[in-house]
Amino acid sequence: MIEVRGLGVTFPGGVAPVLRDVDLDVPPGEQVLVLAGSGAGKSTLLRVLAGIVPQVVDAHVTGRVRVAGLDATTTPTADLARHVATLTQDPTDQLCLPTVLDEVAFALENRGVDPALIGPAVDRTLSAVGAAHLRDRRTAELSGGEGQRVALAAALVADPKVLLLDEPTALLDPAAARAVAGAVRAAAGSGRSAVLVEHRLDELGQLPGRVLVLDPDGRVRATGPTLQVLHEDAPALARLGTWLPLSAELVAAGVDRIGDLTVTATPRAPAGPTVLSARALRVRRDGRTVVDGLDLDVRAGRVTAVVGLNGSGKSSLLLGLAGLLPVEGTVRGGSVGLVFQHPEHQLLARTVRDEVAWGPRRARLGGVDERVSGALESYRLTGFEDRDPFRLSGGQQRRLSLAAMAVCGHDVLLADEPTFGQDRATSVACAEALRALADEGRGVVLVTHDLRLVGEVADDVLVLHAGRALAHGPVDAVLADDAVLRGAGLPLPPVLAAWRRTGHPVRATLQALRRAGLAVPA
Amino acid sequence: MNRRRISLSELVLLAVLAVVSGFVYWALVQAWIALQIAMGPFGDLAQNVLIGGWMVAAPLALYIVRRPGAGIVVELVAALVEVAFLASPVGPMLLVVGLVQGAGAELGFALTRYRRYDWSVFVLSGALAGLASTVLGMVRFGWLTQDWFAWRLGLQVASGILLCGIAAKVIGDALARTGVLDNTALGRARRQDPATPAPVP
Amino acid sequence: MTGLGQALPHDSVLHRRNPTVKLAVFLVVSLVLLVPVDPWTPLALLLLALPAVACAGRIPLPVLGRAALLFGPFACSLLAVNAVTRDGPVVADVAGLQATSTGLAIGVALALRTVLVGTLAVAFSLTTDGARLMTSLHQHARLGARPTFAVLAGYRVLEDLPQRWTTIRQAQSVRDPRHRAGRLPRDPASLARAAFALLVVALRQGERMAIAMETRGLGSGPRTVHRPVALDRRDAVFAVVVLSVCGLVVLASWRAGVLRTWSTV
Numbered sequence: 004m005i006e007v008r009g010l011g012v013t014f015p016g017g018v019a020p021v022l023r024d025v026d027l028d029v030p031p032g033e034q035v036l037v038l039a040g041s042g043a044g045k046s047t048l049l050r051v052l053a054g055i056v057p058q059v060v061d062a063h064v065t066g067r068v069r070v071a072g073l074d075a076t077t078t079p080t081a082d083l084a085r086h087v088a089t090l091t092q093d094p095t096d097q098l099c100l101p102t103v104l105d106e107v108a109f110a111l112e113n114r115g116v117d118p119a120l121i122g123p124a125v126d127r128t129l130s131a132v133g134a135a136h137l138r139d140r141r142t143a144e145l146s147g148g149e150g151q152r153v154a155l156a157a158a159l160v161a162d163p164k165v166l167l168l169d170e171p172t173a174l175l176d177p178a179a180a181r182a183v184a185g186a187v188r189a190a191a192g193s194g195r196s197a198v199l200v201e202h203r204l205d206e207l208g209q210l211p212g213r214v215l216v217l218d219p220d221g222r223v224r225a226t227g228p229t230l231q232v233l234h235e236d237a238p239a240l241a242r243l244g245t246w247l248p249l250s251a252e253l254v255a256a257g258v259d260r261i262g263d264l265t266v267t268a269t270p271r272a273p274a275g276p277t278v279l280s281a282r283a284l285r286v287r288r289d290g291r292t293v294v295d296g297l298d299l300d301v302r303a304g305r306v307t308a309v310v311g312l313n314g315s316g317k318s319s320l321l322l323g324l325a326g327l328l329p330v331e332g333t334v335r336g337g338s339v340g341l342v343f344q345h346p347e348h349q350l351l352a353r354t355v356r357d358e359v360a361w362g363p364r365r366a367r368l369g370g371v372d373e374r375v376s377g378a379l380e381s382y383r384l385t386g387f388e389d390r391d392p393f394r395l396s397g398g399q400q401r402r403l404s405l406a407a408m409a410v411c412g413h414d415v416l417l418a419d420e421p422t423f424g425q426d427r428a429t430s431v432a433c434a435e436a437l438r439a440l441a442d443e444g445r446g447v448v449l450v451t452h453d454l455r456l457v458g459e460v461a462d463d464v465l466v467l468h469a470g471r472a473l474a475h476g477p478v479d480a481v482l483a484d485d486a487v488l489r490g491a492g493l494p495l496p497p498v499l500a501a502w503r504r505t506g507h508p509v510r511a512t513l514q515a516l517r518r519a520g521l522a523v524p525a
Numbered sequence: 526m527n528r529r530r531i532s533l534s535e536l537v538l539l540a541v542l543a544v545v546s547g548f549v550y551w552a553l554v555q556a557w558i559a560l561q562i563a564m565g566p567f568g569d570l571a572q573n574v575l576i577g578g579w580m581v582a583a584p585l586a587l588y589i590v591r592r593p594g595a596g597i598v599v600e601l602v603a604a605l606v607e608v609a610f611l612a613s614p615v616g617p618m619l620l621v622v623g624l625v626q627g628a629g630a631e632l633g634f635a636l637t638r639y640r641r642y643d644w645s646v647f648v649l650s651g652a653l654a655g656l657a658s659t660v661l662g663m664v665r666f667g668w669l670t671q672d673w674f675a676w677r678l679g680l681q682v683a684s685g686i687l688l689c690g691i692a693a694k695v696i697g698d699a700l701a702r703t704g705v706l707d708n709t710a711l712g713r714a715r716r717q718d719p720a721t722p723a724p725v726p
Numbered sequence: 727m728t729g730l731g732q733a734l735p736h737d738s739v740l741h742r743r744n745p746t747v748k749l750a751v752f753l754v755v756s757l758v759l760l761v762p763v764d765p766w767t768p769l770a771l772l773l774l775a776l777p778a779v780a781c782a783g784r785i786p787l788p789v790l791g792r793a794a795l796l797f798g799p800f801a802c803s804l805l806a807v808n809a810v811t812r813d814g815p816v817v818a819d820v821a822g823l824q825a826t827s828t829g830l831a832i833g834v835a836l837a838l839r840t841v842l843v844g845t846l847a848v849a850f851s852l853t854t855d856g857a858r859l860m861t862s863l864h865q866h867a868r869l870g871a872r873p874t875f876a877v878l879a880g881y882r883v884l885e886d887l888p889q890r891w892t893t894i895r896q897a898q899s900v901r902d903p904r905h906r907a908g909r910l911p912r913d914p915a916s917l918a919r920a921a922f923a924l925l926v927v928a929l930r931q932g933e934r935m936a937i938a939m940e941t942r943g944l945g946s947g948p949r950t951v952h953r954p955v956a957l958d959r960r961d962a963v964f965a966v967v968v969l970s971v972c973g974l975v976v977l978a979s980w981r982a983g984v985l986r987t988w989s990t991v
């Protein structure tokens with residue numbers, strides 16, 4: 004169904020190719036998982052298969068690419084789409100029409116399907132992805148998770164022979180991610196070929212049968228049966244920074260069970276003075292109460308994680324704390340910085356250097372140049388000083404927005420989903436940066452769907468459910484509390500489920516797992 | 526000049542430009558009302574001062590897409606967006622307004638057969654757009670028989686040059702630096718032009 | 727409050743008319759209205775139009791009134807400027823400026839025309855769904871599939887714009903260590919920076935949407951429409967009635983000798 008030989012891709016202006024000499028065969032009915040670090044070319048590979056690169060996006064492409072019997076590099080994208088369905092990386096930007104009904108019907112209309120048959124097909128597909136209740140909604144009003152399901156239905160509705168999915172669960176809470184992963188599995192089951200890029204492997208449940216691993220320089224590193232490849236190559240993959248399923252991580256760490264790791268307890272962060280204190284906080288949006296009666300103390304030197312389902316009010320809480328939304332109740336404390344969910348929204352200068360220097364200059368702080376070069380160094384952005392911030396990759400933009408906020412010297416830093424869409428290595432780098440800010444004596448609040456990240460950096464956890472605090476306490480206690488997690492609708496990832504049986508502190512355990520994975524020679 | 530059929534991404538780019546300018550035009554209307562009040566008895570000249578801002582999408586679209594007709598299309602779409610989605614009180618007349626203003630801006634580029642994109646062409650295009658919309662004002666509001674006609678003409682042309690022509694080049698260059706225009710004629714031209722530094726990988 | 731580009735959520739005669747026909751009729755009426763520059767013709771049409779759109783569109787009068795506030799200032803300034811900038815017999819001296827009777831008449835005419843067109847425009851947008859208009863233009867005005875859906879993609883961008891605008895301004899304002907809680911900066915430099923970011927983000931979104939539409943087969947051949955917009959004889963009746971009323975009023979004012987055009991003032 005898919006046959007790729009010697010594929011090379013170079014983007015104009017890029018010095019090095021993004022993909023080199025890639026071979027890939029996907030017979031009918033088979034599914035392949037593509038695994039690689041950030042920026043290794045996963046999305047580019049899918050875009051070549053979908054006929055987007057080089058026809059819509061300029062690039063120099065070499066080699067042979069046949070998809071459903073057609074040459075994907077020359078067949079017009081729209082014609083190729085008669086056999087191929089694509090879900091691209093940013094799901095909310097795939098919804099192009101005003102209503103869900105029109106959105107899902109769109110692909111059938113474009114194929115000239117008899118209008119009488121379109122309605123039933125739309126209903127069938129929406130039910131198949133668990134979105135039947137969204138049929139009469141407007142697309143602009145869908146939440147992230149709902150939008151992702153509708154986008155999946157819109158891709159599946161025309162019964163494609165080939166399915167290309169790029170991180171279909173990126174923005175979802177753990178429960179929604181599992182539901183969408185289930186829908187993807189069901190859709191891919193019935194004789195369709197599928198190529199899937201996904202970071203959150205533990206959320207997938209059952210992994211596709213075969214895997215293709217790319218090196219950072221865009222070459223094929225390994226290909227074969229998923230578990231076999233991942234287990235054989237586990238230590239090297241861990242070092243490359245790709246996400247791995249728990250079983251492969253244990254292989255990389257050289258142990259059978261998490262309990263076998265040697266865990267050295269790290270000292271608990273001392274709680275400093277309270278730097279931000281909210282009492283009976285209530286936030287309304289559009290007349291609806293989305294955060295209700297919340298008490299929160301942020302202490303210097305500690306990281307507080309906020310978790311909850313999509314739409315539970317996490318971002319609204321941060322906006323309220325930062326004074327950007329009107330609130331009822333009181334918020335007292337020092338100056339507050341906020342790192343927004345989408346870094347693009349926060350960029351305002353024309354070079355990376357100016358971007359970081361912006362805050363210190365405004366505050367008339369001394370030694371701006373030293374501060375800037377120090378921050379560029381610690382957030383691994385040296386070499387990009389003169390680049391336009393919009394030209395950075397997503398991961399680099401994310402680090403830039405953290406750096407630009409960190410140099411301002413706020414007492415409290417709030418971060419909204421700082422690691423979404425990042426590979427394992429950059430995600431850890433972000434986590435360490437936040438930890439370092441706390442260790443400097445600032446208060447840090449972190450919103451995330453990644454419960455493992457919570458275990459790795461947080462001291463305290465606030466669990467939100469429909470705008471109310473369901474629990475608030477030390478990370479070990481909250482993550483071990485079944486009633487709270489069930490009440491919040493948050494399933495634990497396998498690695499945390501396994502940690503609970505060890506009896507060690509969660510941060511120390513996860514650190515030990517990572518260190519052991521990096522220590523074993525490849 | 527590009528002879529391929531206009532691509533979907535170019536069409537969507539024109540639509541997005543039209544939408545954002547429709548949204549900004551709406552903001553400009555607020556500025557216009559404020560300026561109208563601030564200028565007291567000369568309030569009606571406020572529209573002549575700001576007119577260029579209402580037309581900037583046309584030379585910007587031509588700069589980016591570099592196809593005959595792009596300036597007219599983007600103004601027509603902007604008008605359609607304002608009528609269909611933003612409830613403009615001018616109504617479908619805006620389609621005529623957009624057509625005339627787009628054609629004025631387009632003329633400057635057509636005279637160079639869509640080959641040159643330096644400052645002089647933008648100045649010319651802006652001036653012609655200001656002129657075209659003056660002609661329209663003569664038909665709609667009888668400007669020619671008013672006392673202030675010379676003032677209006679001068680303001681319209683100056684505003685066209687500054688807020689339409691020159692602003693389009695400034696915005697286009699700034700956008701190109703960010704990389705969002707890499708897959709457009711403007712992005713391709715900048716890559717081939719050795720004067721602009723190649724983007725670092 | 728209805729959302730951008732959405733009709734009032736009830737049904738009416740105007741709601742049910744074909745959007746393309748409505749747009750075309752309205753365009754013709756606007757063009758015809760360019761001709762008369764005497765106060766009587768637009769006044770007569772306005773007196774007919776107000777009750778007509780209120781009934782046929784079931785639009786509450788307060789809603790129409792509130793909309794009038796939008797184009798009120800422009801109508802007033804047209805009246806004022808024309809009164810004092812045209813040659814003719816002087817009827818008043820206002821702060822050193824001389825108002826002429828010719829100028830006053832033209833000013834009233836242009837102001838009434840603005841109010842009339844504004845009323846029709848409000849009636850149009852309150853009874854027309856923007857997305858259905860695009861579908862109808864595709865079906866009935868031979869607007870190509872790709873331009874149609876490009877505009878609809880633009881509509882999606884537009885729906886997101888107000889929220890994005892706020893988010894971007896909030897996100898940029900916290901970058902300033904001196905920012906004060908609860909206030910977004912309004913100085914021109916901050917607004918320009920936010921507008922630029924908005925444009926970049928919207929263009930990115932547009933590029934992704936174009937790719938998404940292409941990968942779902944837009945433009946690969948003849949397509950069908952799953953929820954077509956109706957076009958029937960009642961739309962023809964609507965067009966004939968509106969255009970003839972308009973024509974009759976102009977004719978009547980000509981016969982009555984009150985009609986003026988730019989060449990006869």
Ligand SMILES: Nc1ncnc2c1ncn2[C@@H]1O[C@H](COP(=O)(O)OP(=O)(O)OP(=O)(O)O)[C@@H](O)[C@H]1O
Nearest residue numbers: 014021040041042043044045046047048060396397
């Ligand atoms: N249109 C483009 N022009 C220039 N460079 C590009 C373009 N698209 C991608 N790149 C570059 O190609 C490389 C691979 O990008 P790609 O999006 O395929 O990576 P990825 O593996 O999907 O990463 P991620 O996990 O962050 O999504 C990156 O360095 C990126 O900056």
Ligand SMILES: Nc1ncnc2c1ncn2[C@@H]1O[C@H](COP(=O)(O)OP(=O)(O)OP(=O)(O)O)[C@@H](O)[C@H]1O
Nearest residue numbers: 147288289293312313314315316317318319320889
């Ligand atoms: N601008 C807005 N106007 C009105 N309601 C909003 C707005 N933004 C969010 N909401 C609503 O407020 C509630 C809380 O939204 P919020 O963005 O705080 O959730 P969240 O927990 O951050 O979700 P996610 O995990 O998806 O980011 C949701 O029901 C959402 O629909």
Ligand SMILES: [Mg+2]
Nearest residue numbers: 045046047092
């Ligand atoms: Mg990617």
Ligand SMILES: [Mg+2]
Nearest residue numbers: 317318319344
């Ligand atoms: Mg959020």
